[in-house]
Amino acid sequence: MTRWRYTWRATHVAPWLLGAAISLLLALVHSHGPVAAPLQIGAFLLGAGAGFVTDDPAAETLAPSPTTLRARQGLRVAGAALATALAAVVLASLARPSGIGEAGALVAMTAGILGLNLGVSGVAGRRRGWRHGGLVSGPAVLFVVIASSALPPQWRLLPTGDIPGGWPAICTRWALASLLGLLLLAYSLRDPARSAVNARWWRPTA
């Protein structure tokens, strides 16, 4: 619990909170209109806000500490994922989708966008320092979604509208996007001090 408290204190949560507040407002204002648009915007805002949680100005100072990068960032990411899941359920219940299919697709889209944001954020943090994740992730995911929408419907990897196969196909594609993002994040959180050569050939003697 102490670790959670310290992590929360050091995490850049303001963008996520702002995104959640705007999403909630949109869902309330549009509660009698079409369901998809406000929830899609909400998914992007929550995802883009979650991209900022990997930003850590103290990353260089904390790098030599016994707590690994994966443990430090993992707590932040877990917190953001839990909060986003809760927010997605609240938004979906406020917007009242037409059925379980649409609700599932919107939740899968939120998970996909969250996963992609975290993945891009992790890669950007790994390559350019742990201050650039949030800056890069939101625009990068928006670009990928726009690029995907230019493809014919059957090839759209990140669908924001109807595609052949209906709700199950939409859910599957966004779930795969989420998985891809989380794999990228996991890869970018590997121990920076652990090189391939060290891991395979070098064993410290007692």
Next chain:
Amino acid sequence: MRAVSAGPGLAQLVLLEGRRLALHPLFLAGVVVAAGGCAAFLARGWSTSGWTVYAGFALMAPFTMVATNVVTLRDHRADTVEQHEALPMPVSTRVGALLTAILAPTLLTVAGLGAVTAYAASRFALDEVDLLVLASLPLIMTALAALGVALARWMPSAFVAPALAVAFYFWTPGDDPSAWRVLMPLNSADDTGAAVMRLPYLLGLTLLFAGAALAQPQRSRTSVLLALVGAALVTLSAAAVLT
């Protein structure tokens, strides 16, 4: 101590920021989107896919907005706000240089769009509305780029501009024909009257956002004048578009 003359310093800053903007990865991402729209038109013709030229260049504008926002927020990211405020060149000159540097991506857009429009006009019959709508694209670019600078001055957070870009992307072509959607910057026009009035509307938005950017942290005569002229243009042309 008096601030140094803005002349040569301003020109150098404009060149520096203009180059940064024109080579910024987010602006280049927008160029890719615009190129995709042009490629779709070239593959399928004007009658089927002429709208993709507009959509491509219109979607380039939010990316340019985020790029100008990121460039303006560089001081905040690098924690050099106080250092730069200690320089003899005033903040308003640096913001003015950024606002002038917006012309770099705009001129690149005009060049690309001009080439595509000239090709389309030589091969297909473009009507008056098509030409007016295409002519509004560079103004959309300047308006949103100035908005990116203004957002960075008033709300120095890297989250705000991408959030607004998402809103522009999802709301502009919406199925809901609400009156206010007509006024969204990326929106197109269906008739000549609306297409003509969108030009001063977008120019007014540019001046309004530029005035707002210059007014932080200190209001000057220039910023107030820009904001007033912009607000007047926006009000009059918005009223004409809506009625």
